[in-house]
Amino acid sequence: MSTDLLDPDAVSKGDALGLLARKIVEGYRVGEHRSPFHGFAIEFAQHREYTPGDDTRHLDWKVFGRSERYYIRQYEQDTNFVAHLVVDGSASMNYGSGKITKLHYAKVLAACLAHVILTQRDAVALALVGEQILDYLPRTDNPQRIQHVMERLAAFRGNGGTHLGNSLQQVAREARRRGIVMIISDLFDDENGLASGLERFAYSGNEVIVFQTLDPYELTFPFDGTWEFRNLEGNDRLRLAPDDYRKAYLKNFGDFQLRIRRMCEKFQAHYVLADTSKSLAETLSAYLAFRHRARK
């Protein structure tokens, strides 16, 4: 599946975005019935007698102490968890070297993730942020509400500056229950603010996944000739011959990515590079495969 499926018009309409997400996700999940997010928000269900081969970690030693018989604790696995989808809508997300912008890609990615989560009867909360939370959809575990999520995503227009740290703090205040926080952003922001946001999520026991959404031109800077770069988040312009600065830019940008990765490692957040030139399935499969491995 390629980015060709990400028609900018389709992304801007709720129905079309929902269908798109469903198509992407179902195309990926053919033959897959188990939730990659299983075993997180779990509740006790019943005991059964131990049989050789069972995982001894689940032995209930209290029952053994009372009855001197081995029982295995069984848990309710379809318990809902809450996934907070944070989508950056700052102006810098409006850059796209091809047909789609980083924001388009982020919206489809968020839609796909929402689709996966809701169809498993887990809960999704959606935060569309800029310098602050621009739109917030409280958590819902009703699959019927998926259309609502898609419409809110489709209607979202990126604009203005960004203050991701501030936005994450706000999201943290909304997310009282432990869950998963999925941040979809280019992270072109104050790195200290981002760090404080991640730190708060990490200390409150949330699992954080950072999808850094970047355009291939930002990653490779392939311009030649003379270009005037117009800042999407300001009024400044810069005229230069990119050939003259490519190496320095790439080094600078590479250092930035490295700092982000180290920051994620520091706060035990999982980092995923969402290259908009690659298909969403590829991005998703890489991440979901990781989740499966982590679950086992």
Added chain:
Amino acid sequence: MSFLSPMVLAGLAALGIPVAIHLLNKFRVRTTAWGAMRFLHEVVQTSQRRVQFDDLLLLILRCLLVAVAVCAFARPVLKGPGGSGSTSGPIAAAILLDNSASMGQTGGALNRFEMAKSSIRDWLAGIDAQSQVALYLVSNRPTPLVGKPAGDFGLLRKALDDAALSDDGSDLVQGVQLAAQSLKSITGRPKEIRIYTDGQAATLLHHDALKKLALDYPDVVIRPILIGGKGEDNLGIVTLHAEDGIASVGQPCRFRIEVINSGASTATELKINLMLDGTTPAGTATIPLIGSGETQGVTIPVSFATPGPHCITASIPLDGFSADNQRTAAVEVIRRMDVVIAQSEAGEQGGFFISRALVPIAPEQASHYYLAPQFMLPAELPAALSLPPENRPAVVFLCDPGPLLPTVTSALNAYVKDGGNLVIFPGSHSDVSTWSDDPAFTQLLPATLGPIIETKANQPLTWQSRGFSHPITAFWNDAANGDLATVTFNRYFPLTLKPGASANVIAALSGGQPAVVESSYAKGTVLLFNASCSPEWTNLPLHPAFVPFVQRLMGFLNRNSASRLILAPGETFRLPVAAALRGKDFSVKRPGNDAARTAGQVTGDDTGAYIRYTATERAGTYHITVDAEPVASFAVQIDASESDLRTADASLFDDLANVPHAASQGPAMLVILKEYWTSLLGCLLIIFVVEAALAHRISFAR
């Protein structure tokens, strides 16, 4: 500076190409929105100045590349007045190769002459193929090898290979004049005379004449090329001759040998060997010390056992210049020498005293003596002087001859003209006033004679005491040899030197008037005394110095004859011989040859038969035979000045080379002195490499 292809300079418009590309890149701007602006800002802040500098540097280099390429293809040249000596472009040149003897000096494997040839070959290899070059060997006898400037370098190289060193002296004037004339007809190209010389001081002896030539030919540059640096240290024999003048059988003859030290250090204990006829040791001598720049001499007596032609060779140890380590002289050893004393019957008895002085031995031994005086009347002289040269008297003493007939004066004139020696003692019977009426006799006389002057009895006139400059009387400058001031006169003929005549005063009166005068007339010599050789006139015949005076006089006169046996290189040898030999072939054994070869025929004219030989360019002894019988020997000696190898002041050469030339030439004579396109191509390559390296480095850095 100008350009051979100025139209190509229009290509400088191509300078606009790199500028246009640069500007095009600047102004053809595309615009894009950009999110990751902060990263660009950071990069531009740190790198913009360096990037701008690099860009400007590259732009300049690229413009320079275009400009240099265009200039190179436009062929820039430096033009200047013709004859500036550039080897770029065709030129006309005359090469003067100094082949004087001093060029034979060597400090290593090659002598100066071979070094000069090598230098000429190198120069020929470097000049334009369209050039015209003449080649001359120069010494005091210039020889054209390629007389007119020609473009056939093969011929020139062949002539150069065949060129040989000579024993000649150094003199550039004739060679430079010939070379300048050979270049005269050539126009439209630089002209130069290249003189390859060792720069010996003698080379520039006539510097003024050379300078005048340089000024006379303003379009010709004279370019001396000095070969071999400063001269080698050298000891050379500069003089070898028979000091006594007459070499006779059984009589010791003293040979004078002089050695010059032109080196910087003092020479000590220099041994000189003398060989007779090349095989027989004749004596040795040692000069204890010769200071730097000094000349010292020794005298070695040699006795001859047989009459006829002989040669004497003096030698010293070999050094870097071997040509002057040996010197040869030829002498004609006589068994006897005929002398005629002609005086009138009524004349005073001067002849008697002269004959006694000529043969100062006992009468019974006179027949064995080498001088044989014969008395005769002046009227008998024509017959005696018309004999063949070998039978003619060597010297005629004319003592108070009385009236001289025209036949006598004519015979005397012819005799002296052909090499005879005449000594005149006028006397009471000599009507000297009539001598001036006889042109044949007047021509002979070095001075005119006034009427007799009687001196006062108590105030007799004397000869000068010291300050003699003539070889005959210089002996008495040393007081130990006597005092000629005691020669007194009772009466005398006042002598007045002929204006313009090259007369030498042998002795003068104490008042400064000439007393004895000598001059050359054609091949002969005439001596004129101011008094009769009799006690009535002067005490000279009775003076203790009279015998040695007459003997030295005879030696001097004979030395003049003997000097004809010692020639300079290239000088023609001429020897009167018996008429019977006329028409016969004569052979010459040359220096370095083992056998004699036929060299010509004995020819003749009104004066009689003679041998004439011109191929005397090599130093050494030449032996002449007719019908296998030795007839004569003569020696060729190198110029003594060649032994002084010290070089001339370099400023004198610079003076020749720096004669102003530009003023004499109009703009039409401007010629190409130097082309720069090859240099520019080199620059182009360097700039290209620098630009490429810089561009690579910059692109790598970015």
